[in-house]
Amino acid sequence: MSEIALGTLLVTMSTLVEGMGQTLLKKSWLDLRRRALWVTLGVALLLLDIVFYSGALWFLPVSTAFPISGLSFAVAVVFSWWLLSETVTPTRWAGVILIVGGASLVVAFS
Amino acid sequence: MLTARSRIPIRLFLGLALAIVLDTGVQLLWKTAVDSVPPAASMTLTVETAILQQPLFIVVGALMIAQLLNWLKVLAHADLSYAKPITSLSYVTVSVGSVILLGESIHLLQVAGIVMVIAGVWLVSRSGHAGAQPEMADR
Numbered sequence: 001m002s003e004i005a006l007g008t009l010l011v012t013m014s015t016l017v018e019g020m021g022q023t024l025l026k027k028s029w030l031d032l033r034r035r036a037l038w039v040t041l042g043v044a045l046l047l048l049d050i051v052f053y054s055g056a057l058w059f060l061p062v063s064t065a066f067p068i069s070g071l072s073f074a075v076a077v078v079f080s081w082w083l084l085s086e087t088v089t090p091t092r093w094a095g096v097i098l099i100v101g102g103a104s105l106v107v108a109f110s
Numbered sequence: 111m112l113t114a115r116s117r118i119p120i121r122l123f124l125g126l127a128l129a130i131v132l133d134t135g136v137q138l139l140w141k142t143a144v145d146s147v148p149p150a151a152s153m154t155l156t157v158e159t160a161i162l163q164q165p166l167f168i169v170v171g172a173l174m175i176a177q178l179l180n181w182l183k184v185l186a187h188a189d190l191s192y193a194k195p196i197t198s199l200s201y202v203t204v205s206v207g208s209v210i211l212l213g214e215s216i217h218l219l220q221v222a223g224i225v226m227v228i229a230g231v232w233l234v235s236r237s238g239h240a241g242a243q244p245e246m247a248d249r
Contacts, residue, residue, distance in 0.1 A: 025182060026190040044180065050174075055146060060139040062208055078145045080191035088191050095233030096191075099198045102226030105219055106205065 006060030012066045014052035019075030021045030023083055029082065074100045118239055125184040126196050131178040133200040138207045140170050188239045195234045201227045 024042035028035045039081050079095050080086040118126075143166035185192050202224050208214040 011176075020222065022190055022194060026185045028182075029186050039182070046178070054140075057141055057144045061214055062137060062204065062212065073198050076194040077191040077211055080189060080194075084190065086189045086191045089237045092195070092234050092237035093192060095230040095235075096195050098226050098230030098233060102223040102228075102230060103198070103201065105223030105226065106201065 003059040007056045007065065008068065009064050010052050010056035012071075014049045014056060014074060015053060015072040017045050017067050018049040018072045019068070019079050021049060022072070023077045023079040026080065026084060044089065068103075071100060071103065073103075118235070119187065122184065122187045122239060125180055125187070126193065127196050129177065129184060129193075129197050130178050130197070130203060132173055132180065133197060134203040134207055136170055136173045136177060137200070139166055140213055141208075141212065143167050143170060165203045179207045186200055192234060192237065196228050199231055 012031055015060060021042045021044075024038045024045065027058075028038035028042065031038060043090070053069060060068075077092070081088045143164045146164045146166070205216060205220065205224055209216050
């Protein structure tokens with residue numbers, strides 16, 4: 001596997017893990033009785049994200065790795081809508097699509 | 111026209127701004143710290159050795175803790191699907207910081223991408239910061 005492919009795989013895994021970690025941190029405010037549990041699990045996933053992202057930075061420049069990890073914005077919104085039942089308006093979806101599209105442009109030409 | 115729901119409380123605005131600043135600092139310092147450890151050596155280094163070789167890891171760790179505490183406060187006042195996309199503004203700051211501080215180059219179309227990110231954040235910022243979260247109102 002090439003260094004770029006390995007770096008991209010690591011940063012993609014970090015993106016999914018981070019999205020779930022963020023979802024659990026938000027969950028901690030929605031389920032206050034088990035707040036400590038959600039915060040602990042959320043922080044654990046964010047630490048795992050750090051491991052994956054650190055590995056990715058050995059193989060990719062930050063100007064590439066960071067925009068890819070930015071897909072976590074879309075992942076977080078999808079998880080918020082799906083798992084936390086947040087209301088995501090068409091305007092918000094449009095904004096997220098623009099953000100991800102902008103990130104893709106940054107990635108493609110880095 | 112802004113509605114009452116789309117106006118951002120000052121505390122939330124400051125929290126989001128701080129999140130972007132801290133994220134930018136973490137990204138740039140982390141890259142600088144990781145770059146100072148050769149890939150072959152990093153596979154065999156213990157965390158303690160890496161920290162001794164590059165104290166910047168301590169700074170990055172401290173910034174991450176500050177980032178987490180600030181982020182938890184932000185999430186108390188806003189939907190995750192609102193707050194998280196807003197922090198994508200750190201794309202702009204990290205890209206500019208990478209060019210200025212780390213000497214990395216940037217393509218014209220990357221600038222277009224950054225403009226799209228800013229437009230996306232503007233749309234998200236108009237979508238209302240929180241749904242119904244009665245138990246979080248005084249936090």
